[in-house]
Amino acid sequence: MNKLKMAVVGLGHMGRHMIHRLLPQYADTIELVALCDSDEVSMNKEVEAAGISPRLYTDYRQLLGEVELDLVYIAVPPSLHYDVAKIAFEKGIHVFCEKPLANSLTEARSLVELAEQSDLLHAVHFSLPLEPAVLKLQGLLEEHAIGEIQSMELFLEFPQWPRAWQQNPWITSRQQGGYLLEVGIHWIQMIQQLFGPITHVKSEVEFPSDSNQCESRVQAVLRLHNGIDIHLSGTDKREEDERVSLVIHGEEGTIALENWCNLFKSGKDADLQPVPVEDNNSLLPILSQIVKTLHGDSGIFFNFYDGYNAQVVLEALRNPGEGFTDLSPQLMVAKQ
Known part of the structure; x- marks a missing residue:
């Protein structure tokens, strides 16, 4: 089996995680x-610490133009996602992109179109739906628990932003930051994966007086296609420890996914x-699913359509209208 030739573009937190933690496993x-x-x-410094010797570039255009690649991992700030992915598709390179997919809805939609035209693999680094606690949550919902x-x-x-x-x-x-974009996008995508499309959004967003700074407080309602409402509370001034959680209220009880991976359940009143969560036969990391797919096997990952549809909701949250905004006309369905 030939090795996949891969490049990493961007050595922020996620790029460093890729070269130090993930790639040594593969x-x-x-x-x-x-x-x-x-x-x-x-x-x-990072290359020396990792004990590796790839070709090094400060210009991604030069890298993509000179190096023969099968796959590029895009871990630069969101404003650069579009350009890196576009060039990669033009060069016939498969793309694994950090979230959010792009820096605007226009860019995100264009990337979906470019991905489809290229007939190449296109994946966004959404892992939450495949986390063991979320898979267990999905099972409980399917059992009507x-x-x-x-x-x-x-x-x-959050007590502060950034962490x-x-x-x-x-x-x-x-333009590129904030907890809605960095953290909320994961939960938006997971919710749409488990419960179906979010079709309507109503939000109130408070920003600092500095027009360059991201949101401080958010109150919103995300309405699913079946009419179920999700009430969103966001702040960077929480007085207690960070809370990133989804609480689901049913007729016969409640399920709570607290701080990403801690699952709880109650009956009525x-x-x-x-709830114990087993970590056997994990589907993560997403990179493993991409490797399987590129070697001709069946892999599970989330593509640019998933990234685009999550970004539709994200942009509606960040740019409130009067009352509910109907997102249905903007959502895309993957071609079969």
Whole structure:
């Protein structure tokens, strides 16, 4: 089996995670042939620390033009996703992109079209639907463990933004940053994967006086295609520890997915109790699913259609209209 030739573009938090933590697990199937980052000094330090020797670039255009590749992992800020992915498709390179898919809905839709025209693999790094706790949650819902769903609550609440480990020049910018874009997009995509399309959004967003800064407070309602409402509460001024959670209220009880991976369930008028979650036969990381697919096997991952439809909701949240905004005309269905 020939190794896949891969490049990583961008060495922020996710790019570093890829070269230090993930790729060493795939040494038999992936060859990291090139890296790109605008900070050459930092890139050299990361390469030395990882003990690797790929070709190094500070210009992704030069990298994509010179290096023979099967796959590129895009981990640059969102404003660059479109250009890197577009060039990759033009060069016949499969694309694995960090979320959000693009920096605007126009760019995201264009990337879906480019991906379809290329007939290449296109994946967005959404892993939440394949997390063991979410798979267990899905199983409980399929068993009607809490009866018919009546409503949900989504909490994106932080004592500060950005979080201490997440410092970079763009994470607080209104254009590319904010917790809706960085964190909320994961939950939007997971909700649409489990429950179907979000078709209507109503939101109120408070921004700091500095027009360059991202959202501070958000109150919103996300309405599913079946009329179920999800009430969203977001803040960067939470007085307690961070809470990133989905609470599902049914006729016969409640299920709560607290802080990404802790699952709880209660019956009607009872207290929430922990639900054991087994981590056997994990489908993660997403990179493993991409490798399987590119080697001709069946893999599970989320493509640019998923990225685009999540971004439809994200942009409606970040740009409130009067009352509910109907998203149905904008949503896309993948071609068979």
